[in-house]
Amino acid sequence: MKKFLQLGLLIITPLILTGCSSNITAKYDDYNETFSGKSYYDPMTARAVIDVKSDKNGTHCIDNGNFRGMPIWQFNLTCSDGRKIIGTIQNALPEGTAFTNRNEKITFTVAKKQSTIKAAQDKYLKAISNKPSLDNSKIPMTVIME
Secondary structure, three states: OHHHHHHHHHHHHHHHHOOEEEEEEEEEOOOOOEEEEEEEEEOOOOEEEEEEEEOOOOOEEEEEEEEOOOOEEEEEEEEOOOOEEEEEEEOOOOEEEEEEOOOOEEEEEEEOOHHHHHHHHHHHHHHHOOOOOOOOOOOOOEEEEO
């Protein structure tokens, strides 16, 4: 029995100690800009690194998110063009909505499978293909995700 318990711990320990990653894609609903990237979760520190990049102009957004319990990650991204993204991701929901302080709506998808992200990206690109470009030069933005 003791050897069986040790073998079980040997198998389970790496699963507990290793993190996981997910793919992320997002779009502005009224503008022609999308983002894509990854999130990396470290269970040892209960932190998630979220790293996304604008597919339009290369703006890079990154920060460490706080893991607030099984279904919720809370994060505060800082982008290279001055934008701020503050929000939460619920693990059980693959798609979410965000709003900026200028009342700009953002839709995002989080998934482990690259095929799911690719399908969401294709859907997003089609939805925004005729939208105007976002003007980020006026004021820094803060994004609040629900």
